[in-house]
Amino acid sequence: MRDLPSRSRAVALAAVTAALCAVAAGCGSSSKPSSTSGAANASSNSGKPEAGKTFVYLGASNDPAYLSIACGAKLEATRLGAQLTAQYPTAFTAAAQTPLVNSVIAGKPSGLIISPADANAMYAPLVQAKTQGVPVVTALNTLTKPDPLASQVLADETAGGAESADLVAKHLGARGGKVAMITFTPGQSVPADTRWHSFEQEIKKYPKIQYLGAQFTDITPQTATQKMDAILARTPDVKAVVATFGIAGGGAATALRQRHAQGVYLVTFDTRAEGVADLKSGTIAALIDYKLRLLGAQAVDQAVAATTGKPVRKIVELPPTTFTKANVSAPAYKQYLQETPCPK
Amino acid sequence: MTSDTEAINRPRDDATMEAPENTIRSSRYRRIWASPVVGVGFGLLALIAVFTIISPSKFATVDNARNVLADASVLVVIAMPTTFILICGELDLSVGSIIAFGEVIAVKSMIAVGGGGIGTCIFGLLCAVVAGGAWGALNGFLVGRVGLPSFIVTLATLGAALGAAQLLTNGNDIAQVPTGLVADVGVGTIAGISVLTWIAAAIVIVAIWTLGNTRFGRYTYATGSDAVASERAGINVSRHVIKIYTLGGLAYGLAAYLNVARFSTTTVGGHAPDALNAIAAVALGGTSLFGGVGSAAGSVLGVFIPSVLSNGLVIASVQPYWQEIAIAVALLGAIYADQLRRRTRRR
Numbered sequence: 001m002r003d004l005p006s007r008s009r010a011v012a013l014a015a016v017t018a019a020l021c022a023v024a025a026g027c028g029s030s031s032k033p034s035s036t037s038g039a040a041n042a043s044s045n046s047g048k049p050e051a052g053k054t055f056v057y058l059g060a061s062n063d064p065a066y067l068s069i070a071c072g073a074k075l076e077a078t079r080l081g082a083q084l085t086a087q088y089p090t091a092f093t094a095a096a097q098t099p100l101v102n103s104v105i106a107g108k109p110s111g112l113i114i115s116p117a118d119a120n121a122m123y124a125p126l127v128q129a130k131t132q133g134v135p136v137v138t139a140l141n142t143l144t145k146p147d148p149l150a151s152q153v154l155a156d157e158t159a160g161g162a163e164s165a166d167l168v169a170k171h172l173g174a175r176g177g178k179v180a181m182i183t184f185t186p187g188q189s190v191p192a193d194t195r196w197h198s199f200e201q202e203i204k205k206y207p208k209i210q211y212l213g214a215q216f217t218d219i220t221p222q223t224a225t226q227k228m229d230a231i232l233a234r235t236p237d238v239k240a241v242v243a244t245f246g247i248a249g250g251g252a253a254t255a256l257r258q259r260h261a262q263g264v265y266l267v268t269f270d271t272r273a274e275g276v277a278d279l280k281s282g283t284i285a286a287l288i289d290y291k292l293r294l295l296g297a298q299a300v301d302q303a304v305a306a307t308t309g310k311p312v313r314k315i316v317e318l319p320p321t322t323f324t325k326a327n328v329s330a331p332a333y334k335q336y337l338q339e340t341p342c343p344k
Numbered sequence: 345m346t347s348d349t350e351a352i353n354r355p356r357d358d359a360t361m362e363a364p365e366n367t368i369r370s371s372r373y374r375r376i377w378a379s380p381v382v383g384v385g386f387g388l389l390a391l392i393a394v395f396t397i398i399s400p401s402k403f404a405t406v407d408n409a410r411n412v413l414a415d416a417s418v419l420v421v422i423a424m425p426t427t428f429i430l431i432c433g434e435l436d437l438s439v440g441s442i443i444a445f446g447e448v449i450a451v452k453s454m455i456a457v458g459g460g461g462i463g464t465c466i467f468g469l470l471c472a473v474v475a476g477g478a479w480g481a482l483n484g485f486l487v488g489r490v491g492l493p494s495f496i497v498t499l500a501t502l503g504a505a506l507g508a509a510q511l512l513t514n515g516n517d518i519a520q521v522p523t524g525l526v527a528d529v530g531v532g533t534i535a536g537i538s539v540l541t542w543i544a545a546a547i548v549i550v551a552i553w554t555l556g557n558t559r560f561g562r563y564t565y566a567t568g569s570d571a572v573a574s575e576r577a578g579i580n581v582s583r584h585v586i587k588i589y590t591l592g593g594l595a596y597g598l599a600a601y602l603n604v605a606r607f608s609t610t611t612v613g614g615h616a617p618d619a620l621n622a623i624a625a626v627a628l629g630g631t632s633l634f635g636g637v638g639s640a641a642g643s644v645l646g647v648f649i650p651s652v653l654s655n656g657l658v659i660a661s662v663q664p665y666w667q668e669i670a671i672a673v674a675l676l677g678a679i680y681a682d683q684l685r686r687r688t689r690r691r
Contacts, residue, residue, distance in 0.1 A: 062613050064516045185668075216664045220614045221607050226415045226651060230658030233408040234399070247614055254607050258414060258531045258538070259407075273519035274609030339516055 049308045051081035053110035055300060057139070058100055062274060063086035064338035065292055067117055069139050069152040071342035073113060077233030082110070082306060094121030104134075110152075111135045111303035113296075115274045117145045119190065133308035139299040140292070141190065146314075151302035153316045155290040157191050161198025161244075166269045167286050167322065168240040169206040170267045176208025177239030179229050182248045184343035195244040195269060212238065217248050224251025225258075232259060239265060246270030249287075253278040258262055271323055273339035279328055287323040291336045294318060381642040384629055387678045388645050390653065395596040395656035403659045406536075414538035416651045418606065418622040421544050421599045421622060423629075423643040424551040425592030426622040431555070432588050433568035433635025434487060434494040439622055440615030441505035442479045446510045446600025447610040449520045460522030462527055468525075472604075473597035479505050480593015481586065488585030502619070509612050519609040530605035540602055547595065565590065568635030625650070628678055649678060 009266050057073050059066030070086040077084035087104065089096035098116040104112060105128065112134050116122035119142065125153035127148040129136050135150040142152045168179055179200060196214060212235060215227040224243065228251065231238060241264060243249035249268025253275075256264055268275055272288040278284040298316050305312045327333045334340060372569055396404040422439060429436045450472035458463045478503060486497040532539045555561035563584050566574040575581045604610060623633075629646030631638025657667045 062510055062515050067515050182518065215658060216665060218617060218668075220617055221611055222415065222418065223654075226412075226654055227658060229408070229415055230655045233402050233405065233411070233655070234659040234661065250607055250609060250611070254531070255411070256524070258411065258419040260531075272609075273517050274607065277519045277608060339519070341516075 046229055048081060050313075051302045053304065053307055055082060055084040055111050055113060055303055056104045056107075056109045057084060057086045057296070057299075058097060058104065058112070059086065059088060059139075060092040060113040060117070063092070064141065065227055065270065067090065067342070068297035068336075068338050069115065069299070073139070073300045074122035074294030074296075075293070075343070076297035076300040080300070082296040082300075082304065084113075084300065086276035089117070092117045092172045094118035094252050097122060101129060103127050108132075109134060110307045111137065113137045113139050113143045113299045113303055115139050115142075115143050116143055123148070131243040135303060137299050137303045137306070139295060151299075151312050151314055151316065153295055153299040153302060154318070155191070155292075156317040157194035158294040160196045160269065161195035161324060162202040162253070163288055163320045164195065164242045164244075164269070165199045165202035165206075165289075167267050168203070168242060168265060170331065171207060171285070172206075172209060172239055176206065176210070178210045178235055179203065179238060179240045179242070180212040180235065180238050181242045181244070182217055182227055182231075182252055183214050183244040184248070185218060189245070191269075192244040199242055199244075217251065219247060219250035221247050221254065225255045226251075228252040229258075230257075232261060232264075239263070241266050243268045246272040246275050249284060250274045250278070253283040256283055257313070271337040271339065276328060276337055276339060279323065279325055282325065285324070287328075288320050289323060289336070289338070290318050291321055292338065293336060306308040351404060365536050381630060381639055381645065384642055384645040384649070384678060386561050388649055389668055391649065391652050391656065391674070395660065396650070398656075398660045401460070403423070403656055408655070408659075410537060410541075412648075412651060412655050413541045415655075416647050417538065417540035417544040418599050418602050419618075419625065419647050420644055420653075421547050421595060422618060422622045423625045424640055425588075425649050427551065427626050427629075427631055427640050427643040428564055428588050429494075429592055430623070430631050431568045431635060431638040432564050432585065432627050433571065433617065434585065434588070435623075436483065436494070436498045436589070436592060437619045438479065438483060438501040439507060440629060441502045441509070442476050442593060442596045443600040443603065443618060444478045444610070444612045444615045445479065445505040445509040446472040446597040447604050448612065449602050450517070450604050451521060451610050452512060454522060454525075455518070455520050457536035460524050462524075465522055465525045465529075468604075469598075471603050472601040473594050477590055477594040480596065481590040483593065484586035484589030487589065488582040493581075506612070509610075513602040513610065513612060515612075517610045517612055517667040521604055521608045523608075526608045528577025529602070530608065540606065543598075543602065546639060547598075548644055548690050555640050560584075560587070565636060568632075568637075570636075623651075628675060649674065 016129055031223065044326050055077055057070050059070055074086065087100055088144050089100050094117050098119055102125065112129055123143050123145055126136050126143065130148040134158060137146060137151045137153060138149055139153050140155055142150065142154060146152055181196065183196040183295050186193055203209055215231060217224040224247065228241065231241070244251050246269060249266070250272070252266060256266065265285045266283065267286045267288065268284050275284060275287050279287055296320050298343060302312055302316065310324050321336065385458060404409065426439065450468045454464050454468035454473035457467050483498055483501055486492050487494045529539050534542055555564065563579050566577070566579060567581050567584055571581050625646035626638070626643045627633055627646070628649055629639065629642030629644065631642060650671055653671050654667065657670055662670065
């Protein structure tokens with residue numbers, strides 16, 4: 001008020017608008033850089049070639065998916081007698097991740113495992129890592145041009161999208177019905193887009209199903225609730241809805257709860273805490289996710305192979321896993337929920 | 345805007361310098377009839393009319409209206425303190441992070457007490473409101489007392505509050521919300537209308553009354569139109585700014601609690617757009633981004649224009665790519681119509 005004349009205030013508003021949009025597009029941000037140190041006692045298996053190797057994982061601190069990968073990677077590194085440190089940028093953007101990559105390279109680790117914040121913009125920094133002799137393995141996200149990478153450990157999102165369509169078709173059976181989809185604004189999330197397109201391909205195989213098209217939502221559950229409410233108002237006889245990411249699924253579940261709607265078969269991706277709670281209460285019928293701890297462990301395995309001269313698999317793709325009320329409490333499934341705390 | 349309130353918006357106007365309180369008081373009734381609220385209100389009615397004609401059996405139902413109201417309620421609660429802050433000539437970008445922090449505190453405190461009874465729920469509410477208020481007080485202190493620009497201060501607390509929320513949760517959202525809270529507040533209804541809507545309505549009434557009928561409200565307008573003049577007129581501007589931010593923080597804490605009740609989880613990563621949505625709604629409702637002019641009722645209408653549009657466009661089966669464009673066009677149209685109206689009034 002007193003300090004900013006009106007012109008600079010308008011400029012300031014514009015600037016913060018841009019900043020906030022960037023934050024939103026980057027799926028939220030963490031405000032401080034944080035790091036978690038890996039296994040301290042790395043000496044027990046000193047006979048093996050991987051013992052004493054040091055690895056770094058770069059992910060995002062505010063997304064349980066990346067935290068699950070970090071957890072799996074750390075456990076696997078400890079098991080092998082190696083050491084892994086997880087580092088998180090201040091925001092999940094190429095601008096914030098690039099300096100972190102550079103400082104990691106400067107420390108000369110045995111290998112770098114990274115979930116790139118941007119499929120194109122992270123290419124140059126990772127080429128840099130390779131030329132400095134640090135093998136790079138991507139985890140969950142990857143680069144458009146994978147030539148600097150020793151290995152890519154990915155989730156098969158195409159299979160996940162198809163799985164969501166198959167689940168819906170199986171539930172509706174021979175009678176079919178109307179099916180809607182809620183996904184992230186196109187072009188901003190590769191997994192959400194892949195799941196969405198794959199779902200649309202697969203659902204065409206079922207002639208009895210009338211697909212109503214996709215509605216786009218953002219990072220807030222409120223928007224997904226609004227879209228779901230509007231879908232229910234427009235098409236009261238909608239039989240099934242698929243949401244391509246966890247927050248959208250939570251928002252859709254809230255709309256169903258609010259209407260006390262029965263009989264809408266809701267399929268969501270990601271095993272976030274509220275998704276699991278909705279699964280147990282029956283609002284969500286099925287959650288599709290990937291065994292992200294396994295993904296983190298496999299990324300470490302490939303990085304270890306790359307540093308010890310063993311054969312490396314260039315691409316590892318993990319199939320989707322479907323969680324239902326029936327299996328979610330079983331230990332074999334529970335350990336792969338994103339909300340499950342990492343064992344120390 | 346009447347000539348009187350326009351005068352308040354001109355910082356060097358003599359009338360404002362001499363007797364800001366009387367000027368504002370005398371214009372109160374004219375402000376109701378001649379304010380931009382009327383323009384935005386007609387815009388909203390026009391939207392509702394269009395969608396009712398397009399899809400009368402689906403859009404214009406009691407059920408749909410109830411749900412649109414419930415969906416917009418939390419943003420209405422957020423928009424009220426944002427209105428005060430903008431009228432006061434300040435900004436608050438930290439809204440989303442304070443809400444994320446408040447959500448974490450609400451859930452953590454309820455888990456700490458244990459049980460799902462009413463006592464636990466009220467304790468959670470108090471903790472969330474106090475947590476929000478603390479961040480608001482910090483914002484207010486740094487802006488009002490230390491004299492830092494609110495833009496920078498709230499940009500800093502935007503980061504700090506989010507970081508604190510993530511520290512407390514290790515980045516994972518917590519979904520252990522008492523089921524009774526979700527059932528009774530989150531999706532509960534009183535007389536067929538969502539509890540959230542009733543709470544939002546109560547906050548709106550308090551905000552309108554405070555702005556229009558109390559000294560606190562008059563100080564808010566006066567500070568926003570000219571802080572130096574207000575100081576000379578005997579208003580303790582820095583204390584007023586601290587109060588506004590602190591009350592804002594308390595309201596954000598309430599909004600955080602309502603979000604937790606509604607979505608039965610914290611959503612630490614899901615609040616980045618909150619500040620922009622609130623500021624956009626408040627601006628759409630006729631509040632000046634430069635302070636001194638505005639109304640709480642306008643902000644309520646400003647919340648509903650985008651949410652009615654979004655709802656109506658889906659129901660009208662408009663292709664989703666067009667929805668964003670349609671919303672943008674409608675927002676610009678509403679602002680432009682308001683500008684035209686003001687210009688004709690000024691002549």
